[in-house]
Amino acid sequence: MPSTCCCVPNCSNRGGHVFPKNEKLKKKWIKAIKRNMDGNRYRLWKPSKTSVVCKLHFLPSDYKSETTCGKYCCPCKRLKSDAFPSVFHGSVLLLLMTGQYDRPNEVKQKALLTLIVLKAVRTCRQIFHVMMLMSVMKFITRQPCVDVEMTVPNESRNVPSIDSSLTQTLTWPSLCVEKFMFDSPGIMFYTGLQTYEDFTFVLATLGNAAYDLNYLYYRSEQLSVENQFFLTLIKLRQHKTNFELSRLFNISETAVVNIWVTWVNFMSRQWREVKTFPDRDIVRFFSPHDFKTKFPSTRIIIDGTECPVMKPKSPIAQQSTFSTYKNRNTIKLLVGATPGGLVNYVSPAYGGSTSDRQICERSNLSSICDKSDSIMADKGFNVQDLFAPYDVSINIPTFFRKKNRMTGKTVLKDRAISSKRVHIERIIGLAKTYKILKAPLNITETKLASEITFVCFMLCNFKTCIISETA
Secondary structure: OOOOEEOOOOOOOEOOEEOOOOHHHHHHHHHHHOOEEOOEEEEEOOOOOOOEEOHHHOOHHHEOOEEOOEEOOOOOOOEOOOOOOOOOHHHHHHHHHOOOOOOHHHHHHHHHHHHHHHHHOOOHHHHHHHHHHHHHHHHHHOOOOOOHHHHOOHHHOOOOOOOHHHHOOOOOOOOOHHHHOOOHHHHHHHHOOOOHHHHHHHHHHOOHHHHOOOOOOOOOOOOOHHHHHHHHHHHHHHOOOHHHHHHHOOOOHHHHHHHHHHHHHHHHHHHHOOOOOOOHHHHHHOOOHHHHHHOOOEEEEEEEEEEEEOOOOOHHHHHHHEEOOOOEEEEEEEEEEOOOOOEEEEOOOEEOOOOHHHHHHHOOHHHHOOOOOEEEOOOOOOOHHHHHHHOOEEEOOOOOOOOOOOOHHHHHHHHHHHHHHHHHHHHHHHHOOOHHHOOOEOHHHHHOHHHHHHHHHHHHOOOOOOOOOOO
16 A cells, blocks of 8 residues: 555545546545545545545455455455445544444554544543443443344234334425425425425426436435425525535535535526517517506516625625625626516626626627617616617616706606516515525625526516506
8 A cells, every 4th residue: 555645634644545447436435535626615626646545444344354265364455346435534433332343453443543533522521422422332232132032922923024114104304395285385485486386386397307417516315306406495595504404404514515506507507598588579468558558669677686795805806796886795687577577687697896887788688679679777777879779769767967857748757667667676576585685695605696696586487476467
């Protein structure tokens, strides 16, 4: 075995086993040691030719005990062809408590593992608890088994045996979607959808690809596809921490990140392939009656919105995300909806310092709108010059520059525009019932800001429309 230091985090032993040449088994080793690349928790470390894993991270059953010539007499045992490291700081305590390292030829190895456990705890009280658990579990595992036939009365020996699989109860996580099949208020609270039928319908819109995803780290087998989708919606709706979700679903924090990051990216890419910008005739057909009479050519109502983010470390990132309007670091995006209330446009997320005009310049609204269409917006969107070459007009309230007073006709027109434009603000408020858009986004969530905002606004299309037919 080479004399290189062990590549497992927090292990300083020298010498060990080199990584196998089999690519599948090599990937299994890399995932088992859980080492990240340069502090990036989403990139797994890649071993070099001299990287090794010391023998403390393997079980005794991972080594070959016999050869064609008999038992091994060499102190340097060889690993089995399918062996992989499975003993780490988190599992050492369990192995010690169950007495798996209690054979005479492994006294030295057990002593080293005990030192690893004692290094993992910080206070004398924790050391006392660890040693007590070790002694209690060691006593339990050494107790002799009681023969069942000795304790069963003669009268009950003729009772037919029952299959254990029939008597075992199903082990559900603390939180799972199956518990809310008939609990509509619970579904509404955790996901923002009204009923369990709506939940299954939204999942069905993602297609069969939801059952064959390429995950961020590894394929998740601990939760069903329905519960993975349920976890993602809870993350968006309630913005629970990864630690809390790991306890609610009985999985690790890494598994939570692996699931929800994968699903947010998948939902965003899957729904972006859907044509959400309907034709002019369809928009006019589903428009409220008052819209048809006053603003018949309106194709889309747009408005900007901002979501808070945590203050970045980089000064350049601080400058680009700082919003003078909100007086904090934010992301900004452009949202559009039809007069009937369908969210049909969500721009990528930009830094909070970006102006509304800059976002409009980078958008493709001018190309997706038809000639003689009109866009309804707020005063901040003074972008008539950008859409004039495409024969698209902008309906915005009148500016009060160099004027002492407005005419009555102008005031009535501005009131009509404001009363109709307010619907996009209501839709933005509906999307922000997903608390992830109201709480400051961390670094991981900021990188996924475009996907998160798009998914939250698309979920609003599966709710009951908040714009009435007479609006």
